[in-house]
Amino acid sequence: MPDNKAGNRLIKTGMLAIAALMLLSTPLLAQHKSHEVRITTPDPSVTLAGTLLVPEGAEGGTVMLMITGSGDHPRDAIISGAPLFRLQAEALASAGIATLRLDDRGTAESTGPTTRESTTADRVVDMRAALDWLRDGHIATFSQVGVIGHSEGAGIAARLAAQDSPPDLVILLGAPALQGKTVWVDQQVAGFRQGVGIEDPEVLAQVEAHMREAARLSIEGASADDMRENTVALFALGNIDVSTEENAHMLAGFTGRMTDDWMRHFLADNPSEALAETRVPTLAIYGSHDRLTSAALNAGPLTAALLSAGNQDFTVRILPEQDHFFLRAPGKPVGQHVFGEMELSGELMEEIIAWLSRRQ
Template sequence: MGVRDVEVSLAADDGVVLAGTLTLPAGEGPHPAVLLLHGSGRLDREGNAGRVRLGLGSSLAAALARVGVATLRYDRRGVGGTPGDWRSVGFDDNRRDAEAALRALAARSDVRTGAVGVVGHSEGAVHAMSLGGLPGVAAVVLLAGFARRGEDALRWQAEKVAGGLPAPLRPVARALVGRQVARVEASGADVVRVFGMRLNARWMREMLVHDPRSALAAVRVPVLAVTGEKDVQVDAADLDVIRDLVPGDVEVHRVPDLTHLLRLDHGVPSVRSYPRLLRGPVDADLLARVAGWLAHRLDEASPHR
């Protein structure tokens, strides 16, 4: 039996059905498995949002299947096959949905008991930090995850992104973020308008006050954390915080030329390079590093050893 994709339906705590894909490796199960959590916004199970196609889901699932590990990923609320309005879904809702998906994955008969991990990218990495302390999680991979209060992470990102724009646009970009934060904090609505744009205010309010450091200190399983030196959305220096806070086995990598999009860029880092970078694939070395690390760690965690 070869590698195969299985369409799955996952029940969230409030009854909403999350639509997803489970990629199973060749051979008979049960298999070690991971839950993949994507970044922020209107993302489907592959990490794509409209024309912005990160393609992390299928790329990572293929790399993991080659080393015998299954991968589950799902559409966010209001995206793809999952009902709802993505603009009114909170940061905490995303974490709760991830917990429900994790429970569903661990309960499957084709998934090996005790050999389930979590991989998160960007916002997904922050939720993976929270899931890493739950019973039954055997390994955690953090790709470009921040390790500071959400508002501090957002303001760092805003400054880096503004610095990579043409000089006349920099003050506008800085003012936009400041206006967004002020408008969101002053409102109790799920959705607000800032400069004519509809903004998920509930998500932002919850993200701004979230501090992942206590979750990191509660993770007792092995952790792999990777952030690129060319990342303009997450400070690679947060890897030091992750290494210092996780009490168990932690491995960190600050990768030269790796961007937030998990592609390499040998030029000056800027969000203006994103359209060009997205025409290429996810970095093969990163995929191989993650797959090899997870295969080893989940095999160590398996009861059959």
């Protein structure tokens, strides 16, 4: 006899997948209110501007604060022409979940120094102010206030979860779970392999050694001049002579980036310390083809850290055929971005909505 329960499960799973895809491809089905907000922070120069999206009937329910990754992002977090956070917020609104998305400090309508002129610790302070603002019920009152962080934003979300009065729920997308220098070196070697097209293990080992030295020098406060010799040798491995006038800007750009405050802080910082104190319900999702915070490098340490925290409610998922941004151009390989053609993963939103729905 056929297994009716198994068949019903398959039908239900298929319906959920179709529903998630519909959320991303059709207008919002539920009426909702979009509020333009301004949030002050402990830094008098920083006021955060954003959009609070509240679906009909969502007041009194769950609201998710959305935290962008590294870089100076507007509230929609535009990636390859796709408004990553707006798409996520609209999908969540269709499921009756409110969201707050914000322009990063010093970007678009938010004031103050930019994220590149600040550090991750500064952004934690900003997001703490936003979390408190939501809990104070300025526009709407919610029973649960959670956070969704992407990439660096996931690290910020973990830090909020490790503080007093943590968010009620935490969703981490492409979360780093090791010291910044380890994640950065992994990113750079992957980028070198892909961008320069070199697969020779001996050459890649030399690239990794020079990247590690660059990270060490940055953390220890070395000047751009101190980094010159190592940087010249690094670029030479890619057959780029940065001593020439034509390529001199590449040398200046790399050493300049390695000596700014954000990079020094990022390389020295270790989000696993915050994860090891995260005890609130947590969902972590990685893309199988993520080359920026790879699941192979980060998922294991993240799981170990949450276990050491004694977290009783966490889920880790690796979504197949997805990159760091959970975006894909139709008909293109995973990770190949085409400006203006990127579509958000329906599977990602299905996972998030199902997880949140079980915790309403």
